Amino acid sequence: MSFEDGITLTSALNLAKSTTEKKSLIRSFGQFLHHLHEKKDLQNFKQENNWLEERLVKAQSYVENGQTDGNLELLNQLNSNKPIPVQQTMIHGDYTTDNVLVVNGKVELFIDVSGMTVGDPRYDESLAIGKFIHNPEYIHAFYEGYKRYKVTKEELRYFEGLYEFF
Structure with a gap:
């Protein structure tokens, strides 16, 4: 661990x-995620398996061992309604306003990178906008920075549901 200048985006x-x-802060949050998802050199993180499938298997284990807020009914819904696969990218794995630091008015650093891997970028995107979903101005600001893709309402619900297990 190291000490880095800055405050969380939440703060x-x-x-x-x-x-x-x-x-402006939310736009910067979107830009920072956009840059992560555009990273090309993923050789050190190459995975043989599908990230979403691995997450669902782990969620099943957590349900069976009582280690999650998610439940079997939600897990069955997620398994039955998987979104269409997309090209996997580098993801943070817990991209929320609490897990980035702002320095000089811009999001500049990740914190809590234990879940960083190659996976479905819609997961990060869904977690990122979850707090702002009912504020059209903030959603617009986020997507001024994040220009790759806009999750659908169904994808947002799906990935927010998946997050309940982790």
Whole structure:
């Protein structure tokens, strides 16, 4: 562990003095994720298996051992309604406003990178926008920075459901 300058995006948003400042921070949050998902050299993280399939197997284990907030009914729904596969990218695995640091008004650093791997970028995207989903201005600001793809409502619900197991 090391000490890095900055504050979490959650804290920065709470301290922001205006909606304009908040939207700038959220745009930066989107840009930072966009840059991660665009990384090309994934050789050190190559996986043989499908990330989503591995997550569902792990979720099953967590349900069986009582180690999760998720339940068997939700897991069965996730298994029955998998989204169409997309090209896997580098993902953070827990991309929330608590897991990035803001330095000089911009998101600059990841924290809690234990879940960083190659996986479905819609997972990160869904976690990123979950807090803002009912604020169209903030969603718009995020997508001004994150230009790869916009998750559908169904994909958002799916990946938020998956997150309940982890």
